[in-house]
Amino acid sequence: MLPQILKDKVDNVLYNVVDALDAGFSILDKDLNIVCANEKLSSILNLEYDPIGKTCREVYKCECKDNKYCSVFQALSSGKKQFCETQLITERGERRYIQNISTPLKDEKNGITHLLKLSIDVTAQEEKIHQLSLLRKLAELMQGTLQIDRLLHLILTCVTAGTALGFNRARLFLVDKERDIVYGKMAVGPSSLEEANRIWSEIAKKYEKLEDLIQASEDNYRDDTPLHMITRLMAYSLRDENEVIVSCVKNKKIIWERDAFHNPNIDKKFVNMIGANEFVCIPLIAKDETIGVICVDNLYSKKPIIEEHIQGLTTFANRAALAIENAAAYKILSEKVRQLEETQDRLIRSERLAVIGNMAAYVAHEIRNPLATIGGFARSILRASNQDDQIRQNAGIIVEEVSRLERILANIMDFSKPVESVKVASQINEILENICSLMDPYFKNGRIKLTKIFNSMIPKIIIDPTQIKQVFLNLIKNAVESMPGGGALTIETIVEDKHIKINITDTGEGMTAEIMQNIFVPFFTTKVDGTGVGLAVSHKIVDDHGGYIKVKSSLQEGTTFSIYLPI
Ligand SMILES: Nc1ncnc2c1ncn2[C@@H]1O[C@H](COP(=O)(O)OP(=O)(O)OP(=O)(O)O)[C@@H](O)[C@H]1O
Ligand SMILES: [Mg+2]
Structure with missing residues (x-):
């Protein structure tokens, strides 16, 4: 046993050591209440109150959910020194990583009376x-x-x-x-x-x-x-x-x-x-x-x-x-690849159009004359046969079929003939107004309700009005044809970025994804009496104007064709 005076000295030295420690220091009683702590503990944990008298958990705010990872509990139950590392969020919301060493303090009979807890701030290293x-x-x-x-x-x-x-x-x-x-x-x-x-x-x-x-x-x-x-x-x-x-x-x-x-x-x-x-x-x-x-x-x-x-x-x-x-x-x-693909696409399309165009022109030319002859003979038979019902009926069918073939032929020749385009400053709204009034009886016949949403602010643009008119006619005709029982047709003009956008929307039968993939291919058609050139021609015309066409369609709901023409 040390004499009292020495003991006091040691106590004094110990106090100084504890204060000088670069670690938080606390002594807990067996109920884990803090009975003694140094200043450093308060600074590590950002404490704004005196920790003495508070419980360990209250002050340390450890996040470990289970006592088995807690060095204090471990030290208490094992009677040996224990280590653990915990994370905690301080009062000021800062995350801290603390290493704790808990050492049981025992009396003469080896019974645990207190725990000594040393806490080192390892946040910086961690x-x-x-x-x-x-x-x-x-x-x-x-x-x-x-x-x-x-x-x-x-x-x-x-x-x-x-x-x-x-x-x-x-x-x-x-x-x-x-x-x-x-x-x-x-x-x-x-x-x-x-x-x-x-x-x-x-x-x-x-x-x-x-x-x-x-x-x-x-x-x-x-x-x-x-x-x-x-x-x-x-x-x-x-x-x-x-x-x-x-x-x-x-x-x-x-x-x-x-x-x-x-x-x-x-x-x-x-x-x-x-x-x-x-x-x-x-x-x-x-x-x-x-x-x-x-x-x-x-x-x-x-x-x-x-x-x-x-x-x-x-x-x-x-x-x-x-x-x-x-x-x-x-x-x-990827932008370059996209441009390349687009150019390639365009090339293929125009090449294919040219080949098909030439072929069509040749075939049409070869068929036109014999067809005219057949038509002529059928009409004369029709005129001559006044009694015999059967002959008259057959000749009538021939005349009708021939004129249908002639219409298709005219379409094909239209498609294949080289066009000279004449571009002038034109007002898209006016062209559309003109077409709509022309087609008014056609709409009425087909029970089509037309809605026009024309933006009066759209500027004039340089186009070939005859060709663009052809595009609108083709698209409007398709829209009407997709609504055999009637429906709603909306034509809208919009200024979008550096383009005039014309939306032609129908409430018709719509298209499957497969059909959508082919609509611009020449002679692709799903109609009994269609030629399948309307969209191919429209695409080429819009392309020649530096524009493009987008399509959105859903089955049984309808289709929107959007034509973009540069301003
Ligand atoms: N608004 C639309 N709604 C549904 N399907 C459409 C629409 N527009 C085009 N299609 C589909 O695209 C196909 C091709 O259209 P395109 O105008 O090129 O030829 P077509 O109308 O069949 O014949 P043509 O216009 O030469 O008389 C059509 O047969 C049809 O299947
Ligand atoms: Mg068509």
Whole structure:
């Protein structure tokens, strides 16, 4: 036994040791109430109250659901020193990783009277390990994403995700070499402190895995947030090297601004747009060229940015730049492939049209004369046979059939003859009005209710009015023919981007997918007396005008043909 004076000394030394410890220190009684704690414990756990008298669970807020993983319970039941690592969310909503060592304190009879709990904050190390593995996962995710907008959003989500790089807000700027500018493309982050607090506590509780967070953020992706919209307004000429973003692009160096509000060298307008006193701009460099800039800040948490965070961001930015470059190259490539396919399609179509046209012209020409002769003879038989009913009836059928064949022939020859187009400035609404009044009796006969929705603002366009009229006639005729029992026909003119769009909608029988695939093939028809040239000709005419046709159809509901003519 130590003499009292020595004991006091030891106590004193112990107190000092406990206070100097770089770990949280607490002593618990057997009911797990805290009876003694040092200051460090309060700072690790962000406590805003005195922990003494509170229960262990209340103060430590451990997330372990089962007592068997809790070092305190283990130490109490086994009587031996125990280790555990826990995660907890502090009062301020921060995630902490704590290593705990619980040691039973025993009396002379070896009975446990108290527990000593040492808590070491390993958040920094854990986050680093976590971050590295996340960055690796991220790189994989990025390489697999070729859709550029999805990829950009993914990048910004990772920059702001607490589990990854954890900046409050991130904006992405992209270089547009053609326009010689760098412009704000996208931004991710809360728009106010309240929103920030709400999101962070939600995220900290809900999403431990980055994949979950990414999924959630994709599902909640919004491009109407104030931050995003302000960022979209930002654009700078690449020649203006005084601009922060431009200088980051040009010098390919990180810009770490710690006191923007008082820095006379930064453009005030830019600082106002960013709104944060401290921010970092990181160039996105791919193949030695800056393709964009990521600008981050911690406006809401006010957490100072540290070297380590920037290192993480730089590693990430390099990978992100490569992924963006890949996705952009892929976009250009797929656009080129699409153009190529379209050209090939057009070539095949016009080639096929030309071949069929020539053949049709030849056949039609060969048939026309004998057909005229047959028709002539049949008519004379018809005239001569006044008594014999059977002969008269047969001759009548021949005359009728011949004139049907002649009509088809005229159609075919129309289709195959080369047309000289005469293009003049014309008003589409007028052409349509004209056709509608011409076809009025036809509509009435077929019990068709016509609705015209003409946009009076559509400009005149340069077209061959005779040819375009032919297109409208073909499509309207088809629409009426698809509604043998009557129905509704709607003709609408719309200005869409750089086109005039004419919708011709019927409530007819519609088409199957198989029919839709063939409708523009010359001589394809599903009608008993159809020639199958109406749509092939219409397609060619619209094509020659630099336009295109789209079709939407559903069986028993109806069809809409949309003709797009360039303005
Ligand atoms: N509005 C429509 N509703 C349903 N099917 C349609 C419609 N328009 C076209 N089709 C289908 O497309 C086919 C081809 O149309 P196209 O106008 O080229 O030839 P057609 O009408 O059969 O004959 P033609 O126009 O030469 O007298 C039609 O036979 C029909 O099956
Ligand atoms: Mg037709």
